[in-house]
Amino acid sequence: MLHRLRRWPGGMLQDVVAALFPASCRRCGRSLPRCESAPRSLRPYAPLFAGGLRRRVGGSLSIPLYVLCPECTGALRRVPRTTLPVATEAGWRCLSAFEPEPSLFTLVHALKYEGLHELAPWLAAFMAAALRRHERHTPNGSVLVPVPLHPQREAERGFNQSALLAAAVGQRLGLPVDTMLLRRRRATRSQARLDPEARRTNVRDAFERRRPLPVGVRILLVDDVVTSGATVHAALLALGCEPAHAAVLCLCHAGGAADSRSTASAAVCARSSAESSLSGSGLEGRCTSAS
Numbered sequence: 001m002l003h004r005l006r007r008w009p010g011g012m013l014q015d016v017v018a019a020l021f022p023a024s025c026r027r028c029g030r031s032l033p034r035c036e037s038a039p040r041s042l043r044p045y046a047p048l049f050a051g052g053l054r055r056r057v058g059g060s061l062s063i064p065l066y067v068l069c070p071e072c073t074g075a076l077r078r079v080p081r082t083t084l085p086v087a088t089e090a091g092w093r094c095l096s097a098f099e100p101e102p103s104l105f106t107l108v109h110a111l112k113y114e115g116l117h118e119l120a121p122w123l124a125a126f127m128a129a130a131l132r133r134h135e136r137h138t139p140n141g142s143v144l145v146p147v148p149l150h151p152q153r154e155a156e157r158g159f160n161q162s163a164l165l166a167a168a169v170g171q172r173l174g175l176p177v178d179t180m181l182l183r184r185r186r187a188t189r190s191q192a193r194l195d196p197e198a199r200r201t202n203v204r205d206a207f208e209r210r211r212p213l214p215v216g217v218r219i220l221l222v223d224d225v226v227t228s229g230a231t232v233h234a235a236l237l238a239l240g241c242e243p244a245h246a247a248v249l250c251l252c253h254a255g256g257a258a259d260s261r262s263t264a265s266a267a268v269c270a271r272s273s274a275e276s277s278l279s280g281s282g283l284e285g286r287c288t289s290a291s
């Protein structure tokens with residue numbers, strides 16, 4: 001409720017709301033700093049990420065609403081440059097941008113369930129950067145295909161987060177996005193609490209290709225979080241792609257944990273990797289001019 005009030009247009013109203021209801025970190029609850037150098041309408045959210053991100057991946061970005069405090073932002077970890085894409089069970093490569101840890105899942109939750117789709121371009125910039133680091137997986141002719149939601153779920157949510165991510169990645173890399181190639185023909189239960197076998201059963205035959213695959217293109221299937229890989233596996237089977245002609249691009253690969261918000265992330269969080277950490281890279285605690 002409060003975050004919706006803070007999105008209300010009008011600088012004066014935003015300042016009043018921010019004074020009455022100071023923004024707090026979605027992950028740890030700490031109060032978020034105000035940023036006097038940001039535009040008035042964005043001050044309550046202190047554009048923590050902006051300057052460092054522009055330096056790292058280039059281009060200009062709109063600034064997401066403020067979600068994490070500096071400490072929790074510093075806990076975000078990119079997948080190390082040296083990490084090879086993870087293979088799914090059928091041999092499709094899965095390329096991810098972030099390690100699975102609580103701060104990342106907080107952002108994903110805010111994107112999917114709080115409607116903060118302003119986060120999509122920011123997160124997608126890291127997916128695009130991950131693709132650039134593995135250019136052999138993004139030859140000319142690649143097409144981004146987001147994992148579709150069932151129409152009823154998409155109508156309830158108002159958007160498909162994977163489509164938002166795919167659109168932003170496509171915009172950054174100049175790759176086409178095809179949202180019509182694949183459809184979800186039946187509603188499925190949430191995968192979050194299911195064991196691997198139940199996940200496979202849940203999504204079996206859930207997808208359908210709507211027309212023949214374009215000749216000579218490589219499919220980059222875009223999803224937000226990949227856990228067991230059952231969903232992307234079912235989607236790629238429906239597309240009829242050979243592993244050599246398709247790969248998965250996601251925000252993070254949570255490695256098959258039944259509940260990615262707890263088990264998978266806990267182990268990763270306990271680890272400290274100087275190479276993959278965002279801390280000290282210019283992405284943490286920065287309060288720069290907004291654009």
Ligand SMILES: [Zn+2]
Binds near residue numbers: 026068069
């Ligand atoms: Zn925090």
